[in-house]
Amino acid sequence: MIPLRTLRRLVSILAAAACLGASAPAPAQTAYPAKPIRLIVPFPPGGPTDIFARNYGNGLAKVLNQSVVVDNRAGASGAIGSVEVKRSAPDGHTLLFSTASSLALYNLMAVKPQYDYLKDFTTIAVVGGSAVVIMANKSAPQTLKALVDMARAEPGKLRFGSPGQGTYLHLSMERFLYETGVKIEHIPTRAAAR
Secondary structure: OOOHHHHHHHHHHHHHHHHOOOOOOOOOOOOOOOOOEEEEEOOOOOOHHHHHHHHHHHHHHHHHOOOEEEEEOOOHHHHHHHHHHHHOOOOOOEEEOOOHHHOHHHHHHOOOOOOOHHHHOOOOOOOOOOOOOOOOOOOOOOOHHHHHHHHHHOOOOOEEEEOOOOOHHHHHHHHHHHHHOOOOEEEEOOOOOO
């Protein structure tokens, strides 16, 4: 088993190199990686997390000179893929490429959580982030204030989509609705917008 400190250092170096598009050879390794790395994405193919994971995996493969296979295990707002990683051998060859919603928020939302991200996983590196953006059809109000005014004037008419119940995007919008006091119906989808 690879010492956690060594694995963290390696992944941090590789993440920086992959993000910069570096193609330099990897530093001398002992036996790691001894086989292809399985990068589990707990969301469907084609969404933003999947696209980022595939780009990251390609850079990681070049730096490590080892195959990196992206494996989408979607469902339950990220819990299905996360549970699979929890059950995998702790050898550094199965990694979770996840979001805050499928980790920290899961324990707050699930009735019977199947994992505790603090006890069952170790964060190796944070490799990205994203902003939350509210967008609407061009025929909708063109300012946030106008949108809130419309939601107040016509309760129940508006809907918003998110990549799933309890995800970061869902809860971000719920916070916005709470702060503004408006009611907009949530429509969870199977995946984030492509």
